[in-house]
Amino acid sequence: MQVSHPSQLLQPEWAEIIRSEATVAERTGLLQPKQLQLIYQQQWFKLLVPEVYSGYQKSLPEMVQLEESLAWADGSFGWVVTLCSGAGWFAGFMPVKEASAIFENPKVCLAGSGASNGTATISGNGFVLNGSWKYASGAQHATHFTANCVVKEAQETVLGEDGNPRILSFIIDKKDVKLITAWKYTGMMGTGSDAFEINNLKVSADRSFRINPDFALVDQPLYRYPFLQLAEATLAANLSGMAIHFMNLAEVIFQEKLGLNKLSINQKTVLRNTFRRLETEFGQLREAFYFALNKSWSTPNNEKSTLKEALQEVSKTSRLLAKKARETVDQLYPFCGLQAASPDTEINRVWRDFHTAGQHSLLTFLE
Incomplete structure (x- = not known):
């Protein structure tokens, strides 16, 4: 099959905005207002959010080609859109009431980490979360964070059906997260990839979800x-x-x-x-x-x-x-x-x- 050059999917003015701000984004360690305005206008953070939650719900091939094009325009920019829109895919697995409220915001942005570096201790009808995670790209622009936690009951680790520790994912409001400047590498400096901590945060069970096609709550191919x-x-x-x-x-x-x-x-x-x-x-x-x-x-x-x-x-x-x-x-x-x-x-x-x-x-x- 013939695959077009990445520039073919971007309007020239989009590429100009992305690239003209790239040097400042690198120096300051985060995407710039004009770049973010473009993201919000095009709703790129919602590429994989279900349509029922006002998302784009792009097909996977469409989304991947667009993300390649954005990375061609600028690496940090494309990476932030990829990681944050990828976290938006989790909306297909979240409880409907919570997802509806979170994703109605046109500037919603989810940052987070796939590492299971936290604990979720069962407490009544919810959990108490603790943990620290590295490299949450887009953290400076995020409205919410996602984090994976090992489930605990008292001091004991809860095992899943397969005999391994049970892992749940959680979505947390930005106000409940402590950001820590941690990105000190040679590249991708415009991604704002801060570390984050959560300390003794009580959340309801509705803030948890499982990233598994068998547990998708939106019945569409993208979430399977x-x-x-x-x-x-x-x-x-x-x-x-x-x-x-x-x-x-x-x-x-x-x-x-x-x-x-x-x-x-x-x-x-x-x-x-x-x-x-x-x-x-x-x-x-x-x-x-x-x-x-x-x-x-x-x-x-x-x-x-x-x-x-x-x-x-x-x-x-x-x-x-x-x-x-x-x-x-x-x-x-x-x-x-x-x-x-x-x-x-x-x-x-x-x-x-x-x-x-x-x-x-x-x-x-x-x-």
């Missing part, structure tokens, strides 16, 4: 799709978008070098051939990734064997695309000169964002 492949695909698309941004900037540098007389004929040939080869190989894997994603989305749930194979292919191609993105960026980087090593340049910011996002553990291994 497995969370693992949804996460793998969205993260791979982010790396893909950033890699394409890097390739676009590298191509400009290559053209400048080819126009000068400093390189020999053989060196110019190496430059051209290297770029063309990497561009072709990356494009082929990107097409395979989207083919797998579309197939998994269109395969009926009752075709269990075919669906299982399709989902396995999403996992495989997500990891291969991430690997090829790393190889492509790293092989082009040495040819880009000191411009690519200067922290004041766009290509360096893209390089730092890409390699920081690429450290996500979900796509580190091929299996």
